[in-house]
Amino acid sequence: MINPQQHILHRGITSIQGPLVFVRNAEGVGLYDRVEVLVKDGGESRIGRIVSITGEHIVVEVFQGTEGLSLGESRLRLLSEPILLDVGPGMLGRVYDGIGRPIDGGPRIAAHERLRIDGEAINPIRREVPSEFIETGISAIDAMNSLVRGQKLPIFSGSGLSHDRLASNIARFARLRGAKEQEFAVVFAAIGVTFETAEHFRREMDEYGAMERIALFLNLASDAGAERLLTPRVALTTAEYLAYEEGRHVLVILTDVTNYCEALREVSSSHGEVPSRKGYPGYMYSDLATIYERAGRIKGRQGSITQVPILSMPNDDITHPIPDLSGYITEGQIVLDRDLERRGVFPSIELLPCLSRLMNEGIGKDMTHADHPAFAQQLYSSYAQAHQLQLLSSVVGEEGLTANDRRLLRFGERMEREFIHQGNERRTLEETFDIGWSLLSSLPDETLVRLSDSQIGEHVAPRRDV
Amino acid sequence: MTARAEVFWINGPVLKARPEGNFQMKEAVVVGEDRLTAEVIRLDVDSITVQVFEDTTSLKPGVLIEGSGLPLAVDLGPGMVGRMFDGIQRPLETIASRQGDFVHAGVDIPNLDREQAWPFQPEVAEGDEVRSGQRLGVVQETPSLANRILAPRDVEGGRVTWIAPAGEYRLDQPIARIRSEQGECEVAMLRRWPIRIPRPVKQRLTPEQPLLTGQRVIDTLYTISKGGAGAMPGGFGTGKTVLQQTLAKWCDADIIIYIGCGERGNEMASVLEEFPKLEDPRTGRRLMERTVLIANTSNMPVAAREASIYTGITIGEYYRDQGYDVALFADSISRWAEALREISGRLEELPAEEGYPAYLPSRLAEFFERAGRVTTLAGMESSLTVMGTVSPPGGDFSEPVTAHSRRYVKSFMALDRTRAQARFYPAIHPLLSYSEYVENSARWWQQRGGGVRWAEQRAQILELIQEQARLEKMVKIVGRDALPASQRLILVNAEVMVEALLRQSAFSETDRYCSPDKQIAMLRTVGDFIARAEQVVKDGIDPDALLALPVTRRIRRMGEDIPNEKPELFDELAHDLDTAFAALVPATQAATE
């Protein structure tokens, strides 16, 4: 793929342990530099990188498995440069493997530039605070957890839930207000998911005629585990090229981050590192941050990178280290719920644990609607009360509730059936507002404490049945 | 001759090298031709170990480490306020102008600009006797901040032999000469101070004044004192950062140090965007003119994260020594602790709890202990308040960083997921939080006069909250309707009080800052409501009927609806409360009429 200027062919493998290869020290190589592992002379090569240098040894992490390597026959080509990706025009509409090599039979990418896949931190002083509202067409997101350009907003899901459909709906529906069509692009990275999942996404996009705006990166469940550490980075490097060089607004979908974290744990334990919670390495927070923090906007640059990573919560447990650490880095989360899914609510978004931290930057007067913030707050507050009452009524029965409480209970049910549930239909923000205000009009003024008198007068009172 | 060493071992940001010459522990060193900044963290007979504060990608064995003979230090002088620095105090603006939009390793720049000239105004005359810590002159650092240039520590009892006339000077130009027992020395505005060593004071005092924050739940329930230390633990998304930024905006300190330690880049960007636009309600000046920002975002080098809180607190102490009340906010202490853990892991030290090194508690103690109210060397009173957020894994407060922080702070604001999910902000849990500074605040409100019964009202609020928690448990078993009127009244009162006083949106222009007068008026209004409600319920009114009154709705919204500048609206509200309650007719009476 790449023609390095300078390299050293090294034969001194002394040990192979899991994904790690130990070789005798060599001159001129640096930390995290790229390594090509030649299984046999003239045979295939695999990609790796130097993860530590100990005085006697160089430790190489091999991303594509160490099966078939041998001490005597395998060699390493040590390149004195980090892992780079060729980027250039024509990256969209293509399918790549998990390390960024085209696998669709098309031509190679004519390298315009070679970028470090692990990226570098955006200088915080150069960041532009994301503030442009994206209409995703999904009520529970647009009204209650608004997404803005440059945000990272993951979907916390569970195995078997409909996160893939939600993600592809977002990719299809998302309307970037004011952006010309061709400025918009999607980078989809499959990380350890099944062929079917990846293929499904591709077909949906194809049907929609959006394939030429998409770059697909596939590390499938059957591909090497350690390669998963590269896939999101390769995808994000491509996204950065598309955003910052070609000026596009890029939506990056990473699925499934849980598989990434498992690969990280596996590699970490083969290093013999002291684990933190549940065996995951103590640096998993910083490591995930190097992925998630690549979302954003940069002052004076045209494009943007919006991330919608998907992760499945092991045992539906939101306190599990993977969702927990992710939630500490991302700018909110959309949480799916098994119970709603069972009841046929789609998207099965459980509102209470959801959050969009950048919402306030992108909604309100001149952006969506002046009363949008109060509207969302009131729906949240009433829905939370309804939720409490649901728990309560399951113990004491509805008879123990006051008339107002019963009204709230009805409101909660209708929220789920009429507001959250929307099937595969796209809703405009105006339609969403209309449903929400109507639902609020079933509640008496005294419970609508988050709305001002004039907001009630304008939106709620006219919708009340007389 | 400076010591040198040759690198032979590389593991992330940690290097080992074979030394030639003498290195000291905590010595600042530079690595390789790119001159990466690093610090010695371990010494052995034939090797030294350093942590590098920058990205070590592509670093090769064989590169040379050069000693400096001095501990890792920051520049102190005018030019810090209003700016953003990285974890080892390099100005991010200058880095951006050299390197562009992304940060990469190897930028060899001074921390504070040596080229810029500052207007110096002398305050001593030749022949004057000086004491260390005494003012030699001032520099107007920003329109609202006079940077007081103090005499250094080692000139006690000396005399000024020369003082620069008023005029513009660069940081490293001499502005005075002082002759003391140690001989004659030249003094410039610029000082260096090692970040891991607390700056000396004459005396430590206990905190006395409250730090007013304009946040009702803090100013009335879980108060902070100037010179105190506090922790804000909470799971992700519970509102730690918003709360800290809110305090950084509205608290009545003179200087704010805000450290983004291992958190989001966008959060730092939003501070940079917002603070210059906001006005200090007390001085009318821009908030940015009193704020120093330190940023090590979660994807920036981890060793610099470990250093960032010391960099911040050293800068805080510098302004404290000038007689100012400084408030430092560190978000998040957990990320600092994790950085410590990561470095410790790479050194293969024996871990204690959850992989953290055994010295975690002592490091935490050292940090929080740098907070305090003091008498400076020159006899001025000033303070440094330290507030840190804690990000417990899974929101579990029994984990080591929360548990140990708790031992060293006196104000503990526990943020609660359930409240945050219902969008009830600030989501401070009233039963899990506490403050040991309440007496200071009680004294202050008392002395402020105006017939406020602060301590009494606070006790009443807490009691109400406790009763509410107890009754809600009963409601869960028997239902609300099964409770007698007297108990339902408590629930109604609690609901109104909590909503009216404790809820305060950081994004509401009217309510994000609540002046002391408004707080008093609101406390009084709620007190009135409770007193009246007790009366009418005694007379046979159903407590739940009170919730349906329009005036009750207005009380619950008064924070948002009534601005600080319109206290008369509270009198109006009180009047309407009277009228509405007087018009209530008990159901039984209504039936007989």
Ligand SMILES: Nc1ncnc2c1ncn2[C@@H]1O[C@H](COP(=O)(O)OP(=O)(O)OP(=O)(O)O)[C@@H](O)[C@H]1O
């Ligand atoms: N006082 C407040 N007023 C209004 N909204 C708030 C307040 N506090 C928090 N919020 C809302 O909650 C969101 C999350 O708050 P914040 O970012 O401070 O959480 P956090 O505890 O710092 O989370 P993390 O640990 O992941 O950084 C904010 O984006 C904001 O929408």
Ligand SMILES: [Mg+2]
């Ligand atoms: Mg935060």
